[in-house]
Amino acid sequence: xxxxxxxxxxxxxTRGQQVTLSCSPISGHRSVSWYQQTPGQGLxxxxxxxxETQRNKGNFPxxxxxxxxxxxxxxxxxxxLELGDSALYLCASSLVFGEETQYFxxxxxxxxx
Amino acid sequence: xxxxGLHLPTLSVQEGDNSIINCAYSNSASDYFIWYKQESGKGPxxxxxxxxxxxxxxxxxxxxxxxxxxxxxxLQIAATQPGDSAVYFCAEKGNAGxxxxxxxxxxxxxxx
Numbered sequence: 001x002x003x004x005x006x007x008x009x010x011x012x013x014t015r016g017q018q019v020t021l022s023c024s025p026i027s028g029h030r031s032v033s034w035y036q037q038t039p040g041q042g043l044x045x046x047x048x049x050x051x052e053t054q055r056n057k058g059n060f061p062x063x064x065x066x067x068x069x070x071x072x073x074x075x076x077x078x079x080x081l082e083l084g085d086s087a088l089y090l091c092a093s094s095l096v097f098g099e100e101t102q103y104f105x106x107x108x109x110x111x112x113x
Numbered sequence: 114x115x116x117x118g119l120h121l122p123t124l125s126v127q128e129g130d131n132s133i134i135n136c137a138y139s140n141s142a143s144d145y146f147i148w149y150k151q152e153s154g155k156g157p158x159x160x161x162x163x164x165x166x167x168x169x170x171x172x173x174x175x176x177x178x179x180x181x182x183x184x185x186x187x188l189q190i191a192a193t194q195p196g197d198s199a200v201y202f203c204a205e206k207g208n209a210g211x212x213x214x215x216x217x218x219x220x221x222x223x224x225x
Binding site for chain 2: 004042048050055056090092094097098100101103104105106107
């Protein structure tokens with residue numbers, strides 16, 4: 001069974017631009033979570049989706065948003081990019097909401113110049 | 114989880130020795146704990162998990178110990194191999210959906 005896939009793998013943007021990242025969960029998994037990983041702050045929870053509904057949100061500004069489609073694929077969007085948004089953005093999928101075991105994708109490396 | 118700095122604590126072990134990686138978690142209400150391994154350029158890889166009603170769980174070459182009294186988690190790797198070299202993260206989950214709170218990570222270096 002294929003794992004979690006994320007596209008693109010690498011991205012370079014400039015301040016003020018916006019970006020959309022995509023995540024396809026493991027086949028059959030319906031819950032998707034997003035995390036931001038930086039050297040300074042480590043891994044931090046962004047948000048979680050199940051059945052096309054955001055179930056949880058971490059402590060990030062409103063510039064960070066996401067959505068989930070009926071096929072469980074998810075996208076996250078960051079508007080008005082700042083230098084501090086440079087990070088590895090990780091997507092994790094699990095079978096259902098509240099299912100503890102989460103499997104991570106390889107991440108999207110975003111660099112904001 | 115622990116606060117995170119730019120410099121990860123590092124554990125250096127000889128190939129074939131046992132490794133013990135420790136983690137202090139923050140929320141006494143957390144009911145599920147996971148260890149992840151992250152190699153350079155990859156996402157975190159699930160290693161082993163444990164629920165709060167257990168104090169020990171064993172996998173293949175790995176054992177997780179949970180001490181709820183002092184909010185401490187440890188990962189033991191038996192007969193450490195060069196392929197075990199990576200950053201290891203502990204994560205805790207409360208009852209708010211799937212949200213995981215991660216520790217700062219420990220870098221394991223295995224010397225051949």
